[in-house]
């Protein structure tokens with residue numbers, strides 16, 4: 001190929017790539033779009049910030065964590081993207097052993113959950129087990145809906161009893177405010193219900209009787225950022 005034509009061709013390819021890159025970053029800035037793989041790039045950029053601002057500044061701690069973990073708390077929370085346990089408690093890496101699922105459920109027949117629980121209590125020997133519910137929980141709201149999904153209705157049935165208990169003790173809500181109050185009560189009752197489920201596990205029952213583990217029900221308010229202990 002004529003060298004001049006080859007140079008022109010290469011320049012055209014470079015300008016085309018630059019145009020595509022500009023187009024992608026422009027769209028992302030405007031729409032925070034997932035297109036162009038930009039969200040993944042954001043994760044890598046965020047990881048650089050983590051290494052610079054956190055990891056390198058606390059190197060000794062991370063060196064120790066690379067060898068082993070000894071968290072004192074098993075945290076069972078909702079998978080909701082707005083409730084990051086470490087963020088809302090300002091906990092550091094290595095402090096919380098975490099299990100999250102829709103509506104912070106303690107299922108009675110689920111090997112995934114049971115193995116996390118067994119590992120936390122028998123091997124890590126956590127001293128606290130936290131079950132944390134929250135306001136505006138989509139899983140709890142779904143209890144009131146007719147759903148066509150395959151798995152979600154089956155899963156949230158693990159919280160059905162909380163809805164039944166609350167509805168049995170209040171009159172039907174007459175407005176949006178009363179409905180919000182009802183849902184808050186169900187979200188909180190669900191935490192109590194899941195604590196009951198937790199205590200049916202022999203490993204937990206034994207650890208609690210021997211004062212080796214303490215169970216706490218918590219509730220997080222998305223509107224204020226406040227975390228409270230339920231009684």
Ligand SMILES: [Zn+2]
Pocket residue numbers: 078079080102103104134136137138139140
């Ligand atoms: Zn939730």
